[in-house]
Amino acid sequence: MTSRPIRTCRSRATMCLLEKCVLLACVRGSHVRGAHRELCSPAAADPKSTLKKRRSPPPVFASLSLSHRILEMFLTRTEYYRGVNTFSPEGRLFQVEYAIEAIKLGSTAIGLRTNEGVVLAVEKRVTSPLLEPSSVEKIMEIDEHIGCAMSGLIADARTLVEYARNHRFSYGEPMTVESTTQALCDLALRFGEGDEESMSQPFGVSLLIAGHDENGPSLYYTDPSGTFWQCSAKAIGSGSEGADSSLQEQYNKDLTLQEAETIALSISKQVMEEKVTPNNLDIARVAPTYHLYTPTEVEAVIARL
Template sequence: MAFVPPQAGYDRAITVFSPDGRLFQVNYAREAVKRGATAVGVKCNEGVVLAVEKRITSRLIEPESYEKIFQIDDHIAAASSGIIADARVLVNRARLEAQIHRLTYGEPAPLAVIVKKICDLKQMHTQYGGVRPFGAALLMAGVNEKPELYETDPSGAYFAWKAVAIGSGRNTAMAIFEEKYKDDMSLEEAIKLAIFALAKTMEKPSAENIEVAIITVKDKKFRKLSREEIEKYLNEVMKEVEEEEVKEKEEDYSELDSHY
């Protein structure tokens, strides 16, 4: 008889808690997000920025066809990490909810309402048999009265952030945000910070494998940056990255010298 690990019974069923209060399938869904491409969001007084790493695995893939930032409504966008097919289902649901709200009430949907609807759906997929949790997290950004930025978790939990990252580079990006984020930064500075944090998590950042979108307070319209715009910001950011790396090496050498 094959050995069965003690947690196996709780592992297979989405609706059964383990003795220590965990739902293993939800934890595994979070692992799918942790292994996914990095996505970051930065909020400032002038608007909100989303930036995502595009993992293009072949030079034959058309970069424009590999979409990781999605328009939900004129004033709302979402960036995904994890299983992209799962993310598309959530994005389509968010678009539907945004249009239902617009037709019902004659006004753009508040971002918080759409986030709650999506997280209600995610939570349902942790509670009923015959389904599995969504293996995707979304960063949802928008401007109603003011800029807003939310992270949604596979469990159905959601949080509002000033700056946040999801995916494999989360820890690196969050450390950068903790150090460099300022409440009074401009939109230009927010774009640079988002690209800087993303570039630090990537081996070879380029305008082809980075996607950036903004929504401004001024016009409340979603807009993706062109490749030329991303390249301009990336060139400026890479100079900062190189300067920081040189500074870190100099500090390491000075520490070594102090030991002799």
């Protein structure tokens, strides 16, 4: 059984350090101002009066209140942008919105549901000729009847996938596709500040979850806000807008599995910046079990275009 990593929350430590710096600056400023007043006052000529003044405690309490006021002014301006649990006056969680925007920079992933099963196709960005293409995983198996394609931060996706796999390891029984999706979205909402069991920020990844259970084939889409939808066809990632438009034109519920493969590949070819090859594209199907295509099988699908 795998354990999910716990992210350290650095916001509390940052705020403590900021408060100490502001307090130190204020205390030092109070000492300088106090010394200046002592030297410039008429009583400075009297040694006894000066000695009495120097023995009096510095105005630390005034500095404390001033530091809190400065800190409050700083927080009021930026807490909506940095905090993961603080709503802005407009009712927005900016950290969740930033995570959703990060998905638009990821690889394009496409999913289509048919009566026979579900097809997934994902672009693989091989950034260097020294990089082994097989090491770039954009489609992962959750169970023998469930697979998922991802766009965004792969490390976050691995955390979600490992969490979903734990049910089979713990109970020895399969989960339905909807229950698996619900469990992942519940985990995606466990972010906060000051709690060691919570994530320090939202997951920066979006998933297309394909599965086949007693209810038949199904396709679900999740985002960093913990929301999920059931879809007939969906695209995520950097080319999602153009891919979704093409899916609306080409998709119909009577598609065969082979036709869905061809549509997914042709749309991927339209939105990808490079030529489609088995090295930069992953294809998988769940019909009714999960199967990731080999490079030879991907080459055969490309040949049908």
